[in-house]
Amino acid sequence: MARAPGWSVRLKLTLSYAGFLMLAGALLLAVVWVFLLRYVPDQPHPPPLDTLGGTVYRADDLILQGPSRHDLLSAFAPRAAEVMVFLLVFGLLGGWILAGRMLSPVTRITEATRLAGTGSLSHRIRMPGHSDEFRELADAFDTMLERLESHVAEQQRFAANASHELRTPLSITKTLLDVVRKDPSHLTEEFLDRLHAVNSRAIALTEALLMLSRADQRSFEPERVDLSLVAEEATETLLPLAEKCDTTVETSGDLAHALGSPALLLQLTTNLMQNAIVHNLPKAGSVWVTTALHDRSVALTVENTGEELTPELISTLTEPFQRGTERIHADHAGVGLGLAIVKAIVTAHDGTLTLAPRDGGGLRVTVRLPAAPPPERDGRRLPPAPRRSPE
Missing domain, CATH: 1.10.287 (Helix Hairpins)
Known part of the structure; x- marks a missing residue:
């Protein structure tokens, strides 16, 4: 200016x-x-006149x-x-x-x-001396630079990983088409199935990227959403996948109302449950989904059996295109954005996401969101809904 x-x-x-x-x-x-x-x-x-001596001036x-x-x-x-x-x-x-x-x-x-x-985000002020207004400003600026540098580095890694992930199916598709162009006799049903699978993976990756961008923008109108009903809906959707992977899914808990986007919260729950099913034991795996109501927050917890996970590995699972272990069920492998989308949705709803190893193997994921206020009728707040007994 x-x-x-x-x-x-x-x-x-x-x-x-x-x-x-x-x-x-x-x-x-x-x-x-x-x-x-x-x-x-x-x-x-x-x-003063001296009259004692008889002299008058x-x-x-x-x-x-x-x-x-x-x-x-x-x-x-x-x-x-x-x-x-x-x-x-x-x-x-x-x-x-x-x-x-x-x-x-x-x-x-x-x-x-x-x-x-000029693009140099590694510089820090590090103002010496006792605390005052200028030093508080310098410390706040250093904190902003640190977060900005971390965010830029994360975006660069994300762009590189996204390019790599998208290039792989596109390169495979190009190779398959070149083979058919040189020899049309290779155009068999197996070839078409292979081409369809590669194309479906590219579409799934693109849709996941779009979902991630929408979650970061917070462009939704908050509504009252019951996480227990969302968990039941996600369970019904993923039941065929759970049966195919020989995994049992159990849902229980309280009515847990939060304010947010029903579509995004359903996507969050679906991603967590799908990861819990795919990252599980080869046979006789289990997934537990529970909801809880606290004073000012609601919680959704998804636990699953599986391999032993270290805290160092768990800390990287929410980064885009980071996969914890080789998936047992390779035919249902995701695109590496499941937990990244979950983290973005939780952030957009001003919540917290906690990942912890489960005793005996597996993972425990807990999502905490601000509780929705009780509904009002005729200007009066209704009493909270009764808790649902565990199934």
Whole structure:
């Protein structure tokens, strides 16, 4: 943004310091002048007549004693002017030095801002000294730079991984089409099935990327959603997959109403349950889905049996295109965005996502969302709904 040149902040502060000092000096001199005027007469007083010796002086022989106001003004005015000149010089010089010392943190913050503007996000101010307003600003700026650098690095990794994931099915499709173009006899039903599977994977990846972007934008109108009903709906949808993978799914818990998008919360629950089914034991696996109502929040917990997972591995599962272990059921392998989408949806609903290893193997995922307020009818809040007994 183009701006007309103006005075620097340091010069403005210097003039402000000097002006304040001049005003304080003028007021002090005025107080001294008024105080002196109370004890100095307009005209000098004559000396008392000495009548004891019998001598009487004439009026024109009287010797005047004590200064008059005119004499005081003649002596006071030059000294006051000298003091004001000294205060002006001292105020300008001292104000310039003080303003420079006070604004030195702003200079360091400005330099860091310019470096960040050129793309260098690794620079930190690290302002020394005790806490004050400027140092709090510098610390907040360092925190912002750290988060921005982390976000940019995450976006770069995401773009690279997304390009790699999309390139793989597209390259396979191109290879298959080249083979058919050279020899049309390869166009068999098996070939078409292979081409259809690769194309379906590319479409699924694209839809997952679109879902992830919509979740980050928070472009939805919050509605009252019961997570227990969402869990039951997701269970019914994934029941064929669970039967095919020899996995049992159990749902239980309380009525848990949250404010959010029904479609996104259903997607969240579906992703968690699908991951729990796919990342499971080869046979006789189990998945438990529970909902709970707390004072100011509701919780959705999805647990599953499976392999032993380390905390280091679990901390990377919510990153895009990160897969914990090789999936047992390879025919239902996802695109690596399931938990990344879950994390984005939870963030969009101002909730928290917690992943922890389960005793005996497997994973426990807990989603906490702000509880929806009780519904109102005729201006009065209805009592909370009774809790549902576990199935």
